Amino acid sequence: xxxxxxxxxPESGLDAFDEIYNRELEYVWRSLxxxxxxxxDLADAANEVFLVLYRRWNELDRKDExxxxxFGVARRIASGLRAKxxxxxxxxxxxxxxxxxxxxxxxxWRAMADLDEDxxxxxxxxxxxxxxxxxxxxxxxxxxxxxxxxxxxxxxxxLVAVQKLQxxx
Numbered sequence: 001x002x003x004x005x006x007x008x009x010p011e012s013g014l015d016a017f018d019e020i021y022n023r024e025l026e027y028v029w030r031s032l033x034x035x036x037x038x039x040x041d042l043a044d045a046a047n048e049v050f051l052v053l054y055r056r057w058n059e060l061d062r063k064d065e066x067x068x069x070x071f072g073v074a075r076r077i078a079s080g081l082r083a084k085x086x087x088x089x090x091x092x093x094x095x096x097x098x099x100x101x102x103x104x105x106x107x108x109w110r111a112m113a114d115l116d117e118d119x120x121x122x123x124x125x126x127x128x129x130x131x132x133x134x135x136x137x138x139x140x141x142x143x144x145x146x147x148x149x150x151x152x153x154x155x156x157x158x159l160v161a162v163q164k165l166q167x168x169x
Contacts, residue, residue, distance in 0.1 A: 017057060021050055024070055031071055034124045035078035036113040045081060049073045068139040071129075075121055082113070111161035119154035126151050 025046060032045045052073045053060075060069070112120055125131045125139065126147075133151070137144040 014057070017054065020053070020066060024066065025050075027067060028070055028074055031074045031124070031129075032078055033109075034112070034128055035075060035120070036109070037078050037081055041081060045074070045077050048077050052077075071125070071139070075117075079117060107162060107165055111158055111165055114161045115154055115157050119150045119157060122147055122150040123154040123158065127155075 028049050029042055029046050032042055032049070033039070037045045049070060053066075053070070060066075112123070115123070121140070122136055125136045126133070131139070133144050133147045136142075136147045140147070
């Protein structure tokens, strides 16, 4: 993955964009997957994130860390895709012939997709991305108490969702 031979003149001033794209593509891809974007849509969704970055290039203060901004864009794109997506047949039936770890991972992602968006976001940022409560509060512009409350509720909701999906198998 990465930029290969951009179709713009070298003096365009966008070499930094190429560097950010190459450095952050894996993070954006992983974040979109964690936000519930189906594997078949990850490439298009990642391209949409970087298209937004490209369009807003001159408005951004690139001295700041871009990951929180990219995560916010990824979150909005994932939310839009989930809103458009129709219910599809369960992937759990196919998982029965898969590697057990793959089946468990799919079950977990399916359970996470059922979580409230705000709670899921905090859970991903804290438990999967390793951000502190204070960092998440700043990123999402919410009080730190709200971060901890959403995290506690998300963990409980996730446990219930996983148990429900296991019972439905």
